Amino acid sequence: MRERANARFCRFTTKFMYNKNMYKILIVEDEINIRDELATFLQTNGYDVQTVVDFCDVSKQILDSDVHLILLDLNLPGIDGNHIAKEVRKQSNVPMIIVTSRNTDLDELMSMHMGADDFVSKPYNLQILLARMERLLNRSYEGDNGSKLFVAGVQLDVAKSTLTYNKQSIELTKNELRIMTTLFKHKNRIVLREELMSEMWDSDMFVDDNALTVNMNRLRKKLAYIDLENFIETKRGMGYLINE
């Protein structure tokens, strides 16, 4: 069962990878279940994942690896994650997100002080974790380029909030951008209305069902300007789909 699921995910992963290099993520987490499942989850979402299994000299392992981002747990056997963060920060600027079950403002301040770039408390909202990782990676490695997504000749520039097709561009509102980004990331599969709403809520756009319909209609009209009338397919009673 597990293998089949993994196989499915691998297929999905290759299909899923959009025009970006595979980022390498290092997970430093001692709970085996979390480590494995998080690795699977990140692989599903298009990342190349490495894990630390031996907790002797973690900072050296981190410095020796050539990963793009570290997910660091604070409660490690025999060592405090903050200490590792501090050690790593002395020699490297690799982006680090602290992922921990400690969740007070004091813990957060402490970790940021030690050089972490972001702080996410367990049990995390996975979509939010992904969003934070993506933001940090884009900021660290890509400048503007990282924020461009492509489907069937249509280019979505997330940073500039524009959609370009055949050299014609339209500007998108915050809500529209979020809708398009979600559809682009899940191209070739139906995105449920509920899923869209959930994504928008994660970005602090608290739309209800009616507002989503309104937004969707407005977006379609805009798309018509650049000859993309049927770019978004509607699956009645289910959701929306864009195809490569």
Add this chain to the structure above:
Amino acid sequence: MSKYTYLKEHFYILVLGALLSALQGFFLLASKLSIDTVILFLVSIWSFIFGFLFIEYRQKNGYYKQLKDQLERLDQKSLLIEVIDEPEFQEGRILYQTLEEINKNYNDRIATYEKREKDYKEYIEMWIHEIKSPLTAAKLMNTNHPSGISKALDLEIERMNDYIEQALYYAKSSDPSRDYVLKEIQLSDSINAAVRRLKQRFIYKEIKLSITNSDHMITMDSKWLEFILHQILDNALKYTDVGGSIHIDTVVHDQDLEVRISDTGIGIDPKDVSRVFDRGFTGENGRLEKKATGMGLYLCKALCDKLYMSIRLDSTVHKGTCVSITIPNSRFYKNLL
């Protein structure tokens, strides 16, 4: 210590004095001594008796009066022994030493309980961090292996997390130490974070949410505020029917800022409104909703008190409920430090 009572208690001395005077007077007169000598003798006996009573009364009255005054003055009565001196006379010393002994014993017992409570709180906090690991693992597994029940399971995991948070803040609310960090934060960040956690329920119940005027810098512990807002919103969601709406508005006053969370829910019976912040109170609505524990608003109140905020609830049956929390301005907290 009244003079009259003192005399009454020392009545035997007066009786003995009278008997002695009578006896001595009789003998001295019988021995043919002059009446002057007898009177002189009697006067000296009585001045001795009264002198003794007077001096003893002054000494004891002085001490016990000080004792009583100090006791009245003290807020913490058990500190009495710290502010009085050991007296010069023996019965006072016995009292003093007894008090001292009792106090010591009492302090030891308090220290035991304090330690026990502290240990318990530490354990609870550790436990809460521990339990988050399996919860995170469960959530990840649920996401990685989607099935027909994934969504329902996700909601259950969220509920578990909510109850765990409640336990954590319960431990914090009863802790006398200041367990929070005050810093400049954006009010809308806390509101959004609290809302985000409840998104599934908002979407599932098709409840319309509007947030207005939330862009303000405030001085607060963002996590505590987020927890309080989460509790209030959780209630609003629980008691608002499908298709209803929730509105979060902020009003700025001179000294403070008021966040109002109003819903179009079933409202609260007027006779219950005054008791909603009581520990364990569930009221009429709570009985309808079997899952009500009566802890949510009680905790909000306790945490607000610790943070110098105030919380108020207004409600009309069948119309809705409005909970407002008042947050003092940054100046207030700066003066506090």
